[in-house]
Structures are given as structure tokens and as C-alpha cells.
Amino acid sequence: VIDIRSLYGETGFFTYDPGFTSTGSCESKITYIDGDAGVLMHRGYPIDQLAEHSDYLEVCYLLLQGELPSAAQKKKFEGDIRNHTMVHEQIASFYRGFRRDAHPMAVMCGVVGALSAFYHDSLDIADPHQRMVASDRLIAKMPTIAAWAYKYSRGEPFIYPRNNLSYAENFLHMMFATPCEEYKVNPVLARAMERILILHADHEQNASTSTVRLAGSSGANPFACIAAGIASLWGPAHGGANEAVLQMLTQIGHKERIPEFIDRAKDKNDPFRLMGFGHRVYKNYDPRAKVMERTCHEVLDELGVRDEPLLDLAMELERIALEDPYFVDKKLYPNVDFYSGIIFRAMGIPVSMFTVLFAVARTVGWVAQWNEMVGDPSQKIGRPRQLYTGSTLRDYVPLHARG
Numbered sequence: 001v002i003d004i005r006s007l008y009g010e011t012g013f014f015t016y017d018p019g020f021t022s023t024g025s026c027e028s029k030i031t032y033i034d035g036d037a038g039v040l041m042h043r044g045y046p047i048d049q050l051a052e053h054s055d056y057l058e059v060c061y062l063l064l065q066g067e068l069p070s071a072a073q074k075k076k077f078e079g080d081i082r083n084h085t086m087v088h089e090q091i092a093s094f095y096r097g098f099r100r101d102a103h104p105m106a107v108m109c110g111v112v113g114a115l116s117a118f119y120h121d122s123l124d125i126a127d128p129h130q131r132m133v134a135s136d137r138l139i140a141k142m143p144t145i146a147a148w149a150y151k152y153s154r155g156e157p158f159i160y161p162r163n164n165l166s167y168a169e170n171f172l173h174m175m176f177a178t179p180c181e182e183y184k185v186n187p188v189l190a191r192a193m194e195r196i197l198i199l200h201a202d203h204e205q206n207a208s209t210s211t212v213r214l215a216g217s218s219g220a221n222p223f224a225c226i227a228a229g230i231a232s233l234w235g236p237a238h239g240g241a242n243e244a245v246l247q248m249l250t251q252i253g254h255k256e257r258i259p260e261f262i263d264r265a266k267d268k269n270d271p272f273r274l275m276g277f278g279h280r281v282y283k284n285y286d287p288r289a290k291v292m293e294r295t296c297h298e299v300l301d302e303l304g305v306r307d308e309p310l311l312d313l314a315m316e317l318e319r320i321a322l323e324d325p326y327f328v329d330k331k332l333y334p335n336v337d338f339y340s341g342i343i344f345r346a347m348g349i350p351v352s353m354f355t356v357l358f359a360v361a362r363t364v365g366w367v368a369q370w371n372e373m374v375g376d377p378s379q380k381i382g383r384p385r386q387l388y389t390g391s392t393l394r395d396y397v398p399l400h401a402r403g
């Protein structure tokens with residue numbers, strides 16, 4: 001707690017909490033995490049039950065509306081989402097402004113931010129109905145925008161959404177079909193994708209969600225807020241971690257080299273960290289990582305991959321790390337990103353699309369949290385304080401008089 005009288009001549013105190021490790025920024029009814037026990041629940045439902053029995057759009061409804069839908073509500077919601085899967089045709093031209101080798105996350109930031117130039121009715125955030133339309137639009141259009149970012153990077157024609165497919169199937173279809181060839185969606189892979197989307201749907205006040213809330217607290221439009229969330233998610237300490245895990249495993253290359261990398265991770269003079277390990281909130285096994293590991297085995301079995309060196313390496317790395325006093329004492333366990341990259345790779349999803357997929361899945365969390373905040377009458381603009389450590393008062397020195 002900082003006494004600000006000496007600093008600013010103001011009266012009172014504020015807390016100085018870099019990284020907000022112990023500062024609550026909002027009230028929320030959406031997601032509960034008990035990091036010590038390794039528990040994650042959405043609206044009271046444990047994540048493993050949702051991943052096992054639910055589907056992604058049902059979880060979207062739950063996050064947005066607070067309850068699981070009845071059959072009629074589910075059907076209507078699926079219809080609403082289906083209504084919005086297309087993007088404005090001019091958005092297709094928008095992609096052409098990007099270099100082909102642009103990272104798809106860079107494209108996502110631009111295209112999602114640009115939606116506010118196309119859907120003007122969704123800018124009326126004071127209207128709860130329009131807020132819900134904006135949320136539906138974002139959830140529905142993200143797979144299309146993401147798959148098109150991939151297609152653009154390959155110089156392939158865009159594939160339009162097929163509304164007779166499920167959310168996950170549709171995404172795989174837009175990624176992998178071509179105008180010359182149908183893509184037959186493997187139901188096991190579609191189910192795995194559905195589960196991955198559920199596991200990433202929301203995670204309370206993480207960096208990207210807090211970014212969305214902070215951007216939205218000024219009254220910014222939902223598309224701008226979600227673009228800000230995407231930008232935050234891109235960082236390797238957040239959504240970029242699954243990409244970084246795969247790069248790390250490739251760099252390690254062989255089981256014999258694991259101890260060398262474990263030593264590097266422990267060395268405070270080396271910036272290297274075990275990617276996919278550790279979490280701000282979980283000081284226990286991330287419950288999503290367990291489901292992810294199971295899903296990883298299911299996908300590899302389905303694809304007949306008997307020998308996946310990176311999976312063997314990941315499992316051995318986990319085993320060694322979890323026996324090492326450094327990781328045990330600091331309660332560093334695998335997080336959700338540790339196994340997801342291996343699944344994506346097996347499915348044929350390129351590394352540059354890993355974080356994009358995370359953004360697709362997390363969109364519902366972002367819009368649910370944004371809606372909750374905007375709908376809260378006690379909501380204020382987010383405006384943290386700072387601890388000023390710069391110069392005290394001094395007089396301007398003209399250019400000719402400076403040394």
C-alpha cells in the first residue's frame with residue numbers, strides 16, 4: 001500500500017501491485033477457478049464435465065446466458081450463430097492488403113478490428129439486444145475469419161461456411177476444403193476440436209480478458225475490444241505458449257537433452273523457461289491439461305500415429321520436471337498449452353494457426369465478460385494508478401544550452 005500524500009499532494013492510499021497478482025478488478029458470475037485445488041468451473045459446471053458431455057455452442061450459451069439451454073433455446077441459438085457465419089464480402093478484399101507471409105494473428109487483429117467498419121448496428125452498446133447481436137456475430141464469424149487468414153497465407157481461395165456442419169466441423173471444412181476437393185470431416189477429430197474449443201472458452205481475468213474489459217470500460221465498440229484481446233493473447237506468455245511449446249520440444253529434439261533444458265529453465269541468468277509449464281493461478285495440475293492429454297492420445301490413435309516423438313518427449317519432460325524439486329517447490333505443472341500443440345500438429349494445423357485457434361475459442365469468454373461488464377450499472381472506466389519514479393520538478397533547458 002502506497003501513501004500517495006508525499007508523491008502527488010493528494011490524500012489517501014493506493015496499492016502498488018505489479019502484474020495484479022492480488023488485485024481483483026471486477027465482480028463476475030461467469031468462471032470460478034480454485035488454483036490450489038486445480039478446479040475450473042463455468043457457471044458452476046466443472047470443466048471436465050462440460051468437455052466430456054457438452055458441445056462448444058452449448059458452452060457459449062451457458063457463458064453468455066448463465067444457464068444451460070433448453071432444447072428449444074439451443075436450437076434457436078445455433079440458428080442465430082448460423083445466421084452470422086458469413087462475413088461481409090468486402091472483408092475478403094481487406095485480406096489482400098496484408099503480405100502473404102503476415103502472421104495470421106496479425107491478420108486477425110486487423111480484420112476483427114475492422115468489423116466495426118462493417119456492422120454499424122452493433123456499435124450501439126447501450127442496447128442489450130445489440131450487444132447480444134454483436135456477441136453472436138463475433139462467435140459466428142471468428143472461424144470464418146481465422147480459416148480465411150490461413151487460406152490467404154497459402155494463396156488458396158477462401159472457402160465459405162457450410163451451415164449444415166457443427167461449429168468445429170465448419171472450421172475444419174473452411175481450413176482444409178478446396179474448391180476442387182471436398183474435405184470429409186473425421187468425426188473423432190471434430191469432437192476433439194470441439195473439446196479443445198470448450199477447454200479454451202473462458203478463464204476469468206487472464207491478460208487478454210482483462211485487456212478486453214479495460215478497452216471496453218471506455219465504451220469502445222465490441223469489435224475493437226476483441227481485437228485488443230487478440231493482440232494481448234498473441235504474447236508467448238499467454239496464448240502464444242502452445243506455439244512456443246512445439247518450438248521448444250523441437251529444439252530439445254531428443255530425450256537425452258531434457259536435463260540440459262531443465263537446468264536452463266532453473267537458471268535465473270538464462271531467460272529460457274519451460275513453455276507450457278506454470279500458471280499465474282494454478283498451483284496444481286491445470287484441469288484442462290488433463291483433458292488435453294487424453295484428447296491428444298485419442299487423436300493420435302484415430303490417425304494411426306503409433307510413434308509421435310514430440311509426444312514421447314513431452315511426456316518424459318513432464319515426468320522429469322514433476323520430480324524436480326525446483327518445479328515441485330514452485331508448484332509449476334503443465335498448463336492447457338502443453339499438449340494442445342501436439343494435437344493441432346497431428347490434425348495438420350500449422351503452428352502459426354495455434355494461437356488463432358485459441359482466439360476463436362476464447363472469443364465467447366471475451367464477449368461474455370464484456371457483456372457482463374457493460375451491463376453492470378456500477379461499471380467505471382478502468383484507470384489504474386502508477387508509482388512515479390521519474391525526475392522531480394526541473395526547469396526547461398533550451399537546446400543550445402544542453403550538453
Ligand code: ACO
Nearest residue numbers: 237238239241265273274275276277278279280330335337
Ligand atoms: N519455467 C521455469 N521457471 C518458471 C516457469 C517456467 N515455465 N514458470 C514460472 N517459473 C518460475 C519463475 O522463474 C519464478 O521463479 P522465482 O520465484 O525464483 O523468481 C516463479 O516460477 C514464479 O513465476 P512467475 O513468473 O512469477 O509467475 P507468473 O504467475 O508471473 O507467471 C506464467 C505465470 C507467465 C504462465 C509463467 O509460469 C510462464 O512464463 N510459463 C511459461 C509460459 C506458458 O506456458 N504460458 C501459458 C500460460 S497458460 C495460458 O495463457 C493459456
